[in-house]
Amino acid sequence: MKKLVNLSLLIIGLSAAAFAGGRLIEQAQGTGGSDVFHLYNWGDYIDSDLIDQFEEETGYRVVYETFDSNEAMYTKVQQGGTGYDLAIPSEYMIERMIEENLVVELDHSRIDGLDHIDSDFLNLNFDPGNRYSIPYFWGTLGIAYNEDMLEGFEPESWEDLYRPELANSILMIDGAREVLGIGLQTLGYSLNSTDNSELQEATEQLRGLSPNIKALVADEIKMYMIQEEAAIAVTYSGEAADMMWENESIVYILPEEGSNLWFDNMVIPHTAQNEEAAYAFINFMLDPEVAAQNADYVGYSTPNETAMDYLPEETIEDEQFYPSETMMDNLEVYENLGLYHTGIYNDLFLEFKMIK
């Protein structure tokens, strides 16, 4: 009899646990109700106060999930099973997602405040007419260096990174297109080159850079630069802004040969459960004051022209973060290269990593 009672209790306990677990999964999947909004974004890429403000203003509960690469984001959205209502990928990935019907076409009548966006950031090649995406942030790839550690020498170009006295002192971003891009641009080729001999030449060229590279890492670059583990880093503008905030000796420059210009835009994935909330969020982020606060916190450049009025003057006049027209002409946007050439870039990148 006692055994029977124990067994019954166990079964009841297990059922309760299963039920609670089911509810949890339901909530995580976003099938839990229409007041939940699932945001899929890069890590540390929004001021968390703004999430609170959005929740307060609209009544939606925000579930914030992060990714650390466009490719990881793509894989999760493409595999389905995730109910993200809004994602913020970069331009070349948006191009690919549009091609593969992974994003929903936007209803512009439900979007309010697009007129605040600088026309330079609208109607770009990867999404003509902004039918699928709304600008969130933009930025560049450049060189961050520590003035005190370099003793008088100031790098101005990719070419400068090859100097022998910089042996073992550069932290490099761990990305195939970024690193090969340095080789390509030093040689004067396009960042989107699919010409095999150009790519081979770029890899050969990078051989000279290899001894200067201390490590190929990603998000950790910020921490290492602040702690002065290395003197130079090749990194994104917003990351550099954070470093400069923490360590006053750090300077960020755009190399003479040109660099990469990128855009992160908001899109609604095809698996979205709550489009209503997604539009509410887009409109919220387009608000100039919100955009300004976000740019101030995150450190990347805002495409919101009206928001500039709310930003400190030193920020918007900083040529490294809001480059002049002539500097912009030197910058190049990544195009989606397709699977075949993405593979080639990555194989060459592996080859580069193997060089000792």
Add this chain to the structure above:
Amino acid sequence: MVKQRKLLSVPYYLWILLFVIFPVLLLLFQSFRGLDGSFTLVNIQTYFTSRVYLTMTLQSFIYAFLITVLTLTISYPAAYFLTRTKNKQLWLLVLILPTWMNILLKTYAFIGILSQTGMVNQLLDFMGLGAQPLLFTRISFLIVATYIEIPFMLLPVFNAIDDINDSMVYASRDLGASEWKTFSTVILPLSLSGVRSGVQAVFIPSLSLFMLTRLIAGNRVITLGTAIEQHFLVTQNWGMGSTMGIVLIIIMFAVMYLTRKRKRGVAVR
């Protein structure tokens, strides 16, 4: 009785089918698929004709070998002396304790220890040697990997030595063998089974430590794990990634074969 036993074993067969056989078959199947999804041998061909992949495999093998040798050199004496101490279970527990901690946390702790302003460099500085670049070197990779793998070597070796019947050791001494002779002819052969499982438990995971190669070695050490991660996450070339997975499995079988129980020698306990 027999029927009941058969019934009870069903979950285990199901488990093996679902989580061992099926995934390996899936991996094998994927490895024959090209980028466009068609069946092809191109992945295997690419692998064996690519200087990059072959050097990478060789490098993975060399690093795994070094890590295994280092852990064994440290763990065997440790295990041996451990069996001869009082409260050996307690000491063993202390040595195994680090496995209770998440591997990522341990790795990040090492970043703090090895960095330019970390503990080791502060000590070096204090001794007047000046700070040395320690992080992002091959040496630091080997040190951290060895540290992480030690418990997996220590445990089986300890158990094997501990299981040796003391009367064998006494008999050897009674018959006039020296300490060294006793060790080399009685204890060592009898503990080889533990060494074997230790080597397998350390060598195979060491082949693809992609997290450590990135966090501690800053991608200046490249193993097959790095390439597999890249093929699954970045290039979406699951076929190529799976081919490398299969290569790892083959290397694993080779290691199992090389470390298998030989017919000769004292294997009976």
